[in-house]
Amino acid sequence: MVDEVMSSSPPKFSFPEAGLRVMITNKFGPRTRLRMASRIIINERQRLINSANGVSRKPLQNGRQENIKNGNVPMENPEDPPGEQQPQPPQPVEAAFLSPFSVPEARGDKAKWVFTWPLIFLLGVTIPNCSKPRWEKFFMVTFLTATLWIAVFSYLMVWLVTIIGYTFGIPDVIMGITFLAAGTSVPDCMASLIVARQGLGDMAVSNTIGSNVFDILVGLGIPWGLQTMVINYGSTVKINSRGLVYSVVLLLGSVALTVLGIHLNKWRLDWKLGVYVLVLYAIFLCFSIMIEFNVFTFVNLPMCREDD
Structure with missing residues (x-):
């Protein structure tokens, strides 16, 4: 058949x-x-x-076609005649840049390499590289090790943000909705950027919404559950609910305006929508900061500082 x-x-x-x-x-x-x-x-x-996008699948030497997977789009030379494809040499630029023992040639990449070398070296010697054939079977070890490093870096980031906020007299809520939120959302931003460049706008938008739902329900549910059921059974976790009510209202309004803007833009991602959501974020940030600093109403007590 x-x-x-x-x-x-x-x-x-x-x-x-x-x-x-x-x-x-x-x-x-x-x-x-x-x-x-x-x-x-x-x-x-x-x-x-x-x-x-002007991209087509090219035949390989064994007669099969090269699949486009995970953003690896094969590029064809328009000067080559149809049916005759020149072999493409491997381009190990990214691998060389991520290697702690290979210095990139470009000046900008070299500065990044020097600045991030301790981190690249630490991750390179502790996380198996599954792109190499000898480490293909250890993908679960790579996943678990990477997850462990994310947990360690997250703990250090929260600790540093708390110390910086206490030093400059900034409330913890302000540090959470600014620096901490930005630090934890950079991976989501990069993922949305990658899939948007591949033409998968629906995946980029759903990632932004789904990641925040995951952060709220799982990122808060698991630590609160461990605290009240495992560490100290029957205890409670107290939060500042007065300021949180206004933050939730602002969050719901931001989500509604974001969806409305996407709808009015005919469900297309372009520069106008990008400027629109950036303005929305700036408004949300300004109102949240003013609320936490008791500009509109009294929600937070002044921070106690130790005498020198």
């Missing part, structure tokens, strides 16, 4: 594409047909995105 589809169809489907079209016929069950139809839609959408 696959051979018949491949030989009779004008586009000359590849074997996987023909197999998917065979499996949506009534010879298979409803669940299988639905899954294969979904896979066809996903493949077609990816093909349209690649066509819009």
Whole structure:
């Protein structure tokens, strides 16, 4: 059946594409047909995105096609004739930059390498590199080690932010919604930026919303649960609820205005939407800081400072 589809169809489907079209016929069950139809839609959408970006799949030497996965988009030389692809040499620029023993050539990259060398060396010797063939089977060790380092860095960041806020007389809530929030959201920002550049705007937007939901429900639920059930069973965790009420109202308003702005922009991510959300963040930050400093109403007691 696959051979018949491949030989009779004008586009000359590849074997996987023909197999998917065979499996949506009534010879298979409803669940299988639905899954294969979904896979066809996903493949077609990816093909349209690649066509819009001027990228196409190139054949390899063994006759197979190179799949576009995880953002690794193959680029073709427009001067080459069709069907003749020049072998592309490997580009170990990123790997060399991340290596603690390889100095990059560019001046800007060299300055970054010198500034981050202690961190690169520490992570390079403690986390197995799964991109190398000899470490492919230790991906779970890499995941667990990276998670452990994230926990260590998060603890150090919270400790430093607390000390800095106490030194300059800044309330903990202000440090939390500014420096601490920015430090913990940088990985989410980078992930959203990467998928947005790949044309997956829906994934970028859903990541921003889902990551914050995860932070609120899991990031707060797990430590509070450990404190009240494991460390000190039956205890309670007290929070400043007066200022928190205004922060929650501002947060809900920011989310509503963000969704409204995306809707008014016809669900497209462009520079106008970027400026809009940055202005919203600046307004949210200003109002939150003024509320915590008792500008509108009294929500926080003054911080007690030790005598010199």
